[in-house]
Amino acid sequence: MTTHQVVSTAPAYREPSHWALTPDRSQLLVADASGNALFMYDPRTGALLGHKRIADPYQIGYTPDNRYFVVNALRLDFVDVYDGATLELVKRFKPGRWPSHLDFSPDSRWSFNSMQNSDTLVSLDLTTMTERWCVKAGTTPAGVLWLNGRVLVCLMGEGGIVEVDPIKGGITRWQKTGDGAHNIFLDEQRHILYVSNRGPGQTSLTALDPITLKPIRAYPIPGGPDDIAIAPDGKIWIAQRFAESVAVLDPETGDYTTIPVGRSPHGIFLSTMLKQKGQVTAERLR
Amino acid sequence: MQSLDRLFSIIAGYMDQWAVLPVLYYFHWMAWDDLAFDWCLICVYGLFAVLVTYAICVPLELWRPVERWPDKKAVAVDVLYTLLNRVGVVPIVTFVLFYQVQTWATGFLVERGFIPPTLESLVPFLLGRPMLTFLIYALILDFADYWRHRLSHSFRWWYALHALHHAQRQMSFWSDDRNHLIDDTISFLWFFVIGLIIGIPPLQFPLLVLALKFVESLSHANIRLSFGPLEWLLVSPRFHRFHHGLRAAGRNSCNYASVFPVWDIMFRTADFRDEYLPTGDARAPEALATGSYVAQQATGLKLFWQALGKSWASLGIGRAA
Ligand SMILES: [Zn+2]
Numbered sequence: 001m002t003t004h005q006v007v008s009t010a011p012a013y014r015e016p017s018h019w020a021l022t023p024d025r026s027q028l029l030v031a032d033a034s035g036n037a038l039f040m041y042d043p044r045t046g047a048l049l050g051h052k053r054i055a056d057p058y059q060i061g062y063t064p065d066n067r068y069f070v071v072n073a074l075r076l077d078f079v080d081v082y083d084g085a086t087l088e089l090v091k092r093f094k095p096g097r098w099p100s101h102l103d104f105s106p107d108s109r110w111s112f113n114s115m116q117n118s119d120t121l122v123s124l125d126l127t128t129m130t131e132r133w134c135v136k137a138g139t140t141p142a143g144v145l146w147l148n149g150r151v152l153v154c155l156m157g158e159g160g161i162v163e164v165d166p167i168k169g170g171i172t173r174w175q176k177t178g179d180g181a182h183n184i185f186l187d188e189q190r191h192i193l194y195v196s197n198r199g200p201g202q203t204s205l206t207a208l209d210p211i212t213l214k215p216i217r218a219y220p221i222p223g224g225p226d227d228i229a230i231a232p233d234g235k236i237w238i239a240q241r242f243a244e245s246v247a248v249l250d251p252e253t254g255d256y257t258t259i260p261v262g263r264s265p266h267g268i269f270l271s272t273m274l275k276q277k278g279q280v281t282a283e284r285l286r
Numbered sequence: 287m288q289s290l291d292r293l294f295s296i297i298a299g300y301m302d303q304w305a306v307l308p309v310l311y312y313f314h315w316m317a318w319d320d321l322a323f324d325w326c327l328i329c330v331y332g333l334f335a336v337l338v339t340y341a342i343c344v345p346l347e348l349w350r351p352v353e354r355w356p357d358k359k360a361v362a363v364d365v366l367y368t369l370l371n372r373v374g375v376v377p378i379v380t381f382v383l384f385y386q387v388q389t390w391a392t393g394f395l396v397e398r399g400f401i402p403p404t405l406e407s408l409v410p411f412l413l414g415r416p417m418l419t420f421l422i423y424a425l426i427l428d429f430a431d432y433w434r435h436r437l438s439h440s441f442r443w444w445y446a447l448h449a450l451h452h453a454q455r456q457m458s459f460w461s462d463d464r465n466h467l468i469d470d471t472i473s474f475l476w477f478f479v480i481g482l483i484i485g486i487p488p489l490q491f492p493l494l495v496l497a498l499k500f501v502e503s504l505s506h507a508n509i510r511l512s513f514g515p516l517e518w519l520l521v522s523p524r525f526h527r528f529h530h531g532l533r534a535a536g537r538n539s540c541n542y543a544s545v546f547p548v549w550d551i552m553f554r555t556a557d558f559r560d561e562y563l564p565t566g567d568a569r570a571p572e573a574l575a576t577g578s579y580v581a582q583q584a585t586g587l588k589l590f591w592q593a594l595g596k597s598w599a600s601l602g603i604g605r606a607a
């Protein structure tokens with residue numbers, strides 16, 4: 001039964017942003033950057049379970065083998081690698097200004113981190129704990145997604161995405177989506193890529209073909225769409241950062257309803273994701 | 287409350303999407319995209335605070351004025367002071383500076399293996415109680431402000447600046463922000479350092495200042511109003527007018543608190559007499575009272591310079607007479 005109502009609210013310190021599910025799926029970790037803390041919630045009920053103090057977590061993620069937990073500390077310019085089991089700091093990188101989003105190669109050897117204020121994409125080798133390369137990706141890079149042996153990066157300043165060769169870091173393709181292209185997601189069936197475009201002006205969600213990268217359809221979504229989550233019924237839940245709402249979009253019709261939720265909704269996790277196989281992340285399934 | 291907050295966010299969201307972001311994108315500053323929304327929110331709050339103050343004070347000043355003036359020429363400059371300080375530039379610059387310095391300080395400490403705590407992490411009870419946390423921040427800042435204000439009456443050079451605030455004889459709800467720029471800068475740094483030490487979130491810092499200033503505006507209003515048995519709780523127009531009384535200008539003053547009179551009670555500087563005195567500073571040059579913005583600033587600077595010289599001559603321990 002869905003009522004599209006807020007049923008409960010759990011506290012955090014300051015600015016909860018992105019999430020990660022612990023490998024045993026018992027805890028939903030939520031990054032609170034300016035609160036310098038990682039909050040743990042019950043992924044079924046949303047109840048607060050505890051928190052751990054770590055420096056400035058913004059975007060967070062486990063490597064596919066769950067060995068490491070990697071944190072982009074956007075304000076402090078750190079990429080911190082923690083042990084996946086104990087959450088103890090293993091290695092700190094300072095690869096550029098404003099580390100924004102991240103993803104990994106499926107073999108867990110490499111991480112790819114966008115540097116929002118250096119206009120670069122950085123790749124780290126997590127087996128040797130060294131920086132592999134750093135390339136100019138384009139203006140204000142944000143969302144990062146590994147797809148079919150390539151890395152896709154959203155460029156807010158250029159209104160589109162670039163495809164980057166993960167071996168050498170060269171740019172292989174470019175596709176326009178919309179102004180302020182911010183984050184990128186793959187649906188469960190791997191049929192559609194979604195890019196949220198956060199403005200200025202009219203903001204939208206663009207659906208793309210994951211093979212050709214050609215746009216299939218654009219959905220105008222006001223209020224700065226940020227993260228999305230796709231429900232089993234196909235509806236797309238979209239955080240509207242600047243409208244204090246979550247939009248629930250029917251991708252067939254393009255109609256959506258909105259749920260008022262409070263200041264600056266950012267990451268979205270659906271408890272139905274717990275039923276999915278493989279590693280569950282905000283951006284895709286493995 | 288919640289729907290009001292939502293309305294602010296929606297207005298700020300429109301401002302951001304259609305006015306601020308296009309400028310940021312034009313200049314290739316889109317990395318600031320996230321923070322631009324906060325800037326807009328600060329503008330909306332500032333504008334709202336001024337409008338609410340206006341809506342409350344104008345009818346009250348008409349209904350029960352302490353003083354009636356033949357014209358309100360001296361008030362006009364106070365309006366300018368208020369708009370400059372509350373809507374737009376000053377609060378946004380405050381936010382950006384506070385954000386940058388806090389980020390720098392946090393990074394410095396984190397690199398040395400120390401994660402700075404927040405008030406809520408030191409007092410776990412405050413987690414999930416943002417209004418209470420906000421109130422505690424306000425209390426701490428107001429306590430600091432009590433001492434800043436009291437000291438500004440104690441030092442000759444400092445009162446030379448603060449005299450601009452006291453010179454106004456037509457004191458109204460617009461008068462709170464009439465301060466010398468140097469005095470404003472000192473207050474700003476004072477708050478800034480305290481805010482950093484207690485770890486106020488960057489967005490809350492300008493909002494706290496706005497909230498405190500809201501009460502300060504009311505307390506400057508030309509209204510015959512005391513809070514009766516609640517005079518000890520919140521600074522009333524009567525309480526602050528007493529501080530602005532001619533006799534209280536300069537060193538031997540009372541009622542220094544801006545928002546919570548408890549500090550005056552605690553440090554024995556409170557005066558709860560039910561009197562409404564004429565305001566102003568008899569010793570202040572006329573330019574400080576009725577001059578233009580520029581004349582007031584220039585005169586304040588001159589007095590400050592002279593006082594600094596005198597203080598210097600008496601080995602920096604000079605006191606306002
Ligand atoms: Zn004073």
Ligand SMILES: [Zn+2]
Nearest residue numbers: 451462506530
């Ligand atoms: Zn005053």
